[in-house]
Structures are given as C-alpha cells and as structure tokens.
Amino acid sequence: MSTTPSKFLGGATVIQQRNLVEQVADYLTQAIISQRFAPGERLSEMQLARDLGVSRAPVREAARLLESRGLLVSQPRRGFFVRALDAGELNDVFDLRLCLERHALARLVTVFDAEKERALRRQIDIICNAATGDSDSRKIEEDLAFHRMVIAYADNRRLLKAFDDISHELRLCIALIGKTHADPDSIATSHWALLDALASGDPARCREAIDYHIGVARDYVVKGIGEA
Amino acid sequence: MSTTPSKFLGGATVIQQRNLVEQVADYLTQAIISQRFAPGERLSEMQLARDLGVSRAPVREAARLLESRGLLVSQPRRGFFVRALDAGELNDVFDLRLCLERHALARLVTVFDAEKERALRRQIDIICNAATGDSDSRKIEEDLAFHRMVIAYADNRRLLKAFDDISHELRLCIALIGKTHADPDSIATSHWALLDALASGDPARCREAIDYHIGVARDYVVKGIGEA
DNA sequence: CGATTGCCGACTGTCGACAGCTTGAAACCC
DNA sequence: GGGTTTCAAGCTGTCGACAGTCGGCAATCG
Numbered sequence: 001m002s003t004t005p006s007k008f009l010g011g012a013t014v015i016q017q018r019n020l021v022e023q024v025a026d027y028l029t030q031a032i033i034s035q036r037f038a039p040g041e042r043l044s045e046m047q048l049a050r051d052l053g054v055s056r057a058p059v060r061e062a063a064r065l066l067e068s069r070g071l072l073v074s075q076p077r078r079g080f081f082v083r084a085l086d087a088g089e090l091n092d093v094f095d096l097r098l099c100l101e102r103h104a105l106a107r108l109v110t111v112f113d114a115e116k117e118r119a120l121r122r123q124i125d126i127i128c129n130a131a132t133g134d135s136d137s138r139k140i141e142e143d144l145a146f147h148r149m150v151i152a153y154a155d156n157r158r159l160l161k162a163f164d165d166i167s168h169e170l171r172l173c174i175a176l177i178g179k180t181h182a183d184p185d186s187i188a189t190s191h192w193a194l195l196d197a198l199a200s201g202d203p204a205r206c207r208e209a210i211d212y213h214i215g216v217a218r219d220y221v222v223k224g225i226g227e228a
Numbered sequence: 229m230s231t232t233p234s235k236f237l238g239g240a241t242v243i244q245q246r247n248l249v250e251q252v253a254d255y256l257t258q259a260i261i262s263q264r265f266a267p268g269e270r271l272s273e274m275q276l277a278r279d280l281g282v283s284r285a286p287v288r289e290a291a292r293l294l295e296s297r298g299l300l301v302s303q304p305r306r307g308f309f310v311r312a313l314d315a316g317e318l319n320d321v322f323d324l325r326l327c328l329e330r331h332a333l334a335r336l337v338t339v340f341d342a343e344k345e346r347a348l349r350r351q352i353d354i355i356c357n358a359a360t361g362d363s364d365s366r367k368i369e370e371d372l373a374f375h376r377m378v379i380a381y382a383d384n385r386r387l388l389k390a391f392d393d394i395s396h397e398l399r400l401c402i403a404l405i406g407k408t409h410a411d412p413d414s415i416a417t418s419h420w421a422l423l424d425a426l427a428s429g430d431p432a433r434c435r436e437a438i439d440y441h442i443g444v445a446r447d448y449v450v451k452g453i454g455e456a
Numbered sequence: 457c458g459a460t461t462g463c464c465g466a467c468t469g470t471c472g473a474c475a476g477c478t479t480g481a482a483a484c485c486c
Numbered sequence: 487g488g489g490t491t492t493c494a495a496g497c498t499g500t501c502g503a504c505a506g507t508c509g510g511c512a513a514t515c516g
Contacts, residue, residue: 019304020500046467055501056468057285061292068296076247077468077507092386099331099387103323158320158397159327162390169386248470274497283471284498305477305498461514468507477498484491 020054024062027052029168032071032082033137033175039084043072069168085173087225093169094218100163101147101214104154105198105206112198116153120198123149124191131184140174146191177224190216248282252290255280257396260299260310261365261403267312271300297396313401315453321397322446328391329375329442332382333426333434340426344381348426351377352419359412368402374419405452418444 028048031037045063049056063080066072072080085093108116123146130142144167151163190213197209256276259265273291277284291308294300300308313321336344351374358370372395379391418441425437 044467057500060468061288064289064292065296068293078509079468089385092384095331095335095384096386096390099327102331103327107323156320156323157317158324158394162324162393165390165393166386272497285470288498306479307498457516459514459516461512463512464510466507466509469505471504472502474501475499477496479496480494482491482493484489486487486489 020058021061021065024048024052024054024058025065028062028066029071032066033171035175037082039082039176041082042078043080043082045079069165071168071172083169083172085169085176085225087222090173090222090225091218093166093173094214094221096166097163097170098211098214100151100159100166101210102207104151104156104159104163105210106203107154107156108150109198109201109203109206111153111155112201117195117199120146120149120195124188124195127191128184128188131187137175140171143187144170150194173221173225177221177227186216248286249289249293252276252280252282252286253293256290256294257299260294261399263403265310267310267404269310270306271308271310273307297393299396299400311397311400313397313404313453315450318401318450318453319446321394321401322442322449324394325391325398326439326442328379328387328394329438330435332379332384332387332391333422333438334431335382335384336378337426337429337431337434339381339383340429345423345427348374348377348423352416352423355419356412356416359415365403368399371415372398378422401449401453405449405455414444 028037028043037043043063045056045059049059052059063072063074067074067080071083073083074080123142127139127142127146130139148160148163148167151160154160194206194209194213197205256265256271265271271291273284273287277287280287291300291302295302295308299311301311302308351370355367355370355374358367376388376391376395379388382388422434422437422441425433
C-alpha cells in the first residue's frame, strides 16, 4: 500500500474507508458484473494484487468471498476463474429463486398490511422512474430491491440471506445477456400484479403471480443466453 | 509448521494430504459441532494457529469458510466468534429447510421411479441401523444424507448447494440441544411416510409428509433449546 | 512425425513480521 | 470512592518472501 494507495477505487474519492478486502471484493464484483472479466477467465492473485496496488492477502480473501457468492470458482493450485453459467445452471438459479419467493409470499400474505403495500408501491414507482433513462445496473438493482423487500417482509433472516446469496448470481445472469430489462410497461404491470395478489390476501393468486413473474424473467434471460 | 507438523490430524494416518485450510476447517467444524468451543466464544487466530502448529493464514481462510457456512461470525478488528443460535434463528433455519425440501419433493415426485425408491429405502435402513448404538453424530449424518439424497434427486445443483449451506447450521442446531435423535421407531416411520408419499405420486401427500417430518424435527430442537 | 520426458517459468500455499487498533486496567483527578 | 485519562498488552489487517507444484515448451526417443 505504500507505493500506490488505493488508486483502484475509481479516482480518489473515498480513501481507505473500509477494509481492503471489501474494497477489492467490490472491485472484483463490479469487474465481473460489467463483464470486464470474461466468463471462465482465469484471475491471477499476483496480477490483481499488482494492478490494485495491494498485497495478495486481501485479494485472496476477497476472491474467497466472491467464490462463496458464486461469482468465482477456484481450483486448487490453479487459482480463481470467473464463473461461467450455462443454460442449465441458469435454470437452476431461477428455480431456486422461485422456491424462495413463493415461500416468502406465502408467509407475507398472512401479515400483509397497508404500510407494507405503500412501501412496495413506492418501490415500484422507483423502478418505473429508473426504467426511463438510468443505467442498466441501476434498473437491475431497483428491481432486485423490490424483491428483497418482499422477502424481508416475510420476516425470516435466513431466508433473506439465501436470497442475497443468489442475488449475486442473478446479477451475473442478467449482466451476461448484456441487454437491459424488458420494456418498462410490462415490468410495472408485472410488479403491480404481484402487489394486487398480496393485497387480495389469496395465497393461490400470490403463487400464480410470482410464478408468472419469475417465469417471464427466466425465459427472458435464458433466451438471451441462447442468443449470446 | 516446522515445530509441530500437523499433530492435530489425530495420529499420523494420512499426512498432509489436503490443504491446511481444509484440515483446519474440519478441525474447527468438529470443535464447534462437538461444543468444545462454546457458543459465542471468541476465537483468536493467533491462539488457534499456535495450537494447531500452523501460521495464521490458513486459520484465517478456514475461519472465513466457516463464516460463510454460518458456524462462525466475524466482527472487524475483533475476530471470530462461535455462532450462537437463539430460538428465533433456529426457527428461521427450519423454515428455510422446509421451503427447500418442499420444493425438492414437488420436483422429485414428477420423476420418481423404482430405482430412486430403492436407494432411499436403503438409506432409511442405514439410518435405522445407525440409530441403535452408533454415535450421535453418525446418526445425524445418515439422517442428513437421506434428505440430501432427496434434494439431489430433484436435479437442481443450486438447490442442493442451498441445502448444503444450511445443513451445517442444522448440525449446529442439533448439536446444541446435546441430545440424540428421537426414538428410532418414530424416525423410521417418519421417513417411510415420506417415501410412501413420493411413491404415491401425489404432490399434496408429499407436502403433508415433509411438513409433518420437519415440524417434528423443529419442535424437537426448539424444545431442546428452550430447556438448555 | 508423434509420443514421452525433462526443464523452466509462473503462481499458489504458507510463513513470519510489522503497524495500527481495541481492550482492559492501572494511574490519576476531583 | 467514583469517574476519567493514560498506558501497555494482545490481536487483527496487511505485507513481502520462500518453497513446492503446475503447465507449457523444448529436447529426446521410438
């Protein structure tokens, strides 16, 4: 760190606020999500440490963290490789997402109230606003934030953690197809449908809504992968 | 390593086969599951490194691994602490387990066949045999192995990973209550019921069976925690 | 000309060391 | 005597270094 103090943090805005590990992890995450590192590409600890101006220790720890999040895979004595998702794995991820969100909705619908509805409706507005003009990653984040709110309202920390775990992979999936979201109208409609189902208090309607919602997202991504 | 070469591997049968990280991770896992480290206890990297005769690097990596598995929690600049589960977290874990197993059964029931049935029936026999005489950890492992098979048959790698993730916490839950499984008969009956439901091909029966099965396990553990 | 073996470079796994922070307690003040 | 300040010990975060291993390339052999 003595020679090149955290030059990699995109300028010099925030210097040494948090752990180096977290900073490196953020850097790697961004680099992977934005496809600056190609899927399957080998990452050298040494090279990264040199490029970022830090020692190998924080790089290793950050890489291990990303491995646990499914963004990297490691081979003993060979190092780390950027996760490459095939269509099968992609289906698995969306299937698990469906599993988690169905469960969250089933729990949430029993404790749904006006305040939660307002908050979720506000988040849909944010998504709609972000849909017109903002960057792709921003749209994705706001969309994920909505779903994260739904799961958080289900009031199961462990369930939320499971969602956070696959959310990194979801970002990867979405980034991989390179395209932005579907058209803003359909997104808003789809989320409103989910909200209406919740407001109705009918578990079956909630399930239909989430099945449709995630089905659309999955088909969109799988189709995108097929073309790529 | 120079002073005390891997004395902690319990003898000298297999010397230095795998990474030090994995060996340390196994050691820590065992120590936590067997309650040699008390819940909430602080673990010092330095102390562990000294005790195990290795440097701090592998200890750190192993600890991070266990953290991602939910067996340890870390506080910046303070170190690692053995995860202490309260009744609420415990409920969350079992609720997520229910979520995953329900989903797996719903998928599995559509592709269930005689071969899978035979394999699962064999595993139940192993559980029954282990139930009479073997160590508690053995019983737990065989029980978990059955459920892992069910999920593996559902043919979703990501779902299986999610189960493996919480299985470490399940081991912790079960170890925390200090007692062994419920009586062997009820275990066998409960598993057979699950198998029968699968064989019937009726999704609703599968769901009832798994809800009952996990409900019993959860109540058993929650009650155990309450007493402890 | 293809397969095998030996060598070289590069990199990971592991180690010991140092600086800065955190904590607990002694020393101090009121 | 209670509360505050200062200090020392211990520990984590980070670093640079070394050894063993892996992959690739060239020389060798059939």
